[in-house]
Amino acid sequence: MYRIGKEEIEEVAKVIESGNMFKINDALHETEACEEKIRGLFGVKRSLLVTSGFAALTSALVGMGIGPGDEVIVPAYTYIATVMAVVAAGAIPVIADIDATYTIDPDKIEEKISPRTKAVIPVHIQGFPCNMAAICALSEKYGFQILEDACQADGGSYRGKRLGSIGKAGALSFNQFKVISAGEGGAVLTDDDAVYERALIYHDASAIAFFGNQLDGINEPQFCGAEYRTNEIAAAILRRQLEKLDGILTDLRRNKAYLTGLLKEKFAIGPSNDLAGDCGTTLPVVFETEAEARAFSAKVGTGNYLPIDTGKHIYNHWTAILEQRGAFHPLMDPFKFPANAPYVPDYKAEVYPVTLDLLARTVFLFPSPDWTQAEMQKIAQTVL
Ligand SMILES: Cc1ncc(COP(=O)(O)O)c(C=O)c1O
Known part of the structure; x- marks a missing residue:
């Protein structure tokens, strides 16, 4: 999170003064307004505000019909929530190595495809866009679905299309550490009505039938699910944060450049x-050896680390x-489901050499959108 202040405080005050913090209300309709703003900004037909990035990933997977018997390919370098979302949907995560861009390697995806591969989750880690052209080509060839994890890349793009909309x-994700934030929060993006409807039902299964007219025009039947419902305070903060998003990205990209x-x-x-679509949040400096990377990191001092x-x-x-x-009870554990058990990888035995090698030879610097050129010159002087 980079820029938050009095604008968001004012929006929160209005929600509290309205006396209505529940997302279905007769007052400010912040959740609806925020979802509409997301649709416009990201160029998607459907959007659903939820409580976290994990909630968004899980709701999307459920929306896409992923479940037991299915495999979902994920990169070896991502936050564990990506992988846990696959398990929460009842499916089996299959791990693939990354390439020099720190994102999932399309060739490694192809190596991991099996008759059970139902989806791939390219993760735009650190705001770095994945090779979506190659991944989309594989999706056409093998018939799997793509769920983009853009949790670390709010607002970024690939060949002019927003990450998450491809x-x-x-x-x-809109947690504290993301490009924009409401403390916690997330959103599902899709153009597909059935994916949206199933995600909608899943994300708020107990309340969906009882508050407002949320099921009007919905064709998918109700089923038991989770409670990942947002609230008007988070939505109001996010609506304002979304207005700042492109300005933040412009400044991040300028300073990274x-x-x-x-x-x-x-x-x-x-x-x-x-x-051009990279979020600009992270500048990767790559070395021949880990020792060189560590020496560089020490010279820079604060505000950097080796991703390893x-x-x-x-x-x-x-x-x-x-x-x-895979669950809190063995009988609910997807790793033990008969449909999955024969195919569960021996994760402990697996090694992903590019991930381990590249992340140990890299130093990430984290540009601020508010740095001056003088401040950046000072950082550069520590290592030049
Ligand atoms: C790549 C990635 N995916 C998913 C998540 C989950 O997001 P949240 O913390 O909002 O549940 C995160 C959060 O850090 C993330 O970095």
Whole structure:
């Protein structure tokens, strides 16, 4: 989260003064307004505000009809929530390595495709757009669905299309650490009515039939699901944050480009599938060895790290997945379902060499949209 202040405070005050914080109300209709804004900004037909990125991913997978007996390919480098969403839908995550862009390698996806592959989740990690052209071509060839995890890439784009709007569905996150934030929050994006309807029912299964006319025009039957309903305070904050989104991205991209310009004569900068659409939140500096990366990191001092050190974003730290505990009760554990059990990978034995090697030889710098050129020159001087 980069820019939040009095505008959001004013919106929150209005919601509280209205006395209506529930999303279905006769007052400000912030949730509806926010969803409409998302549809316009992201160029999608349907949008659903939910409580988190995980809720968005899980609702989208349920919307897409993913479940037991299905495999979903995920990258070895992502936040564990991506992988847990697959398990929450009852399916089996199949891990594929990344390439030099830090995003899932389309060739490695192809190697992992089986008759059970029903979906692939390209993750636009650190705001880096995935190679969507290659992934879409594979989707056409093999018939799997694409769910874009754009949780770390709110507002970014690939070849002019917003991340999250290219696949069958997309997921955004608005937690504290994302491009825009309401503290917590998420959104499902899709053009597909059936995906939307099933996600809608799943995300608020107990309330959907009882509040407002949410089921008007909905064809999918009701089923038991979760409670990932948003609220008017979060929606009001987000509506205002969405107005700031493109300004934040413009400034992030400008500053990333400027800092890149200062460093690129001396250092290798990680390649991008679409630099114009990259969110600009992260500048990857790549070295031949981990020792060189660590020396660079130490010189820069604060505000940088080697991605290998983040732990939770790397497959070999996904404890619940590695140990195959897919639920709170063994009989509800997708890893033990008869439809899945024969196909569960031995995650502990798997090694993804590009992920481990590249993340250990990389230093991420994190441009601020508000840095001045002088501030960036100062950072560059520490290493030049
Ligand atoms: C790539 C990725 N996917 C999913 C999530 C889950 O988002 P949330 O924390 O909003 O549930 C995150 C959150 O950090 C993420 O980075």
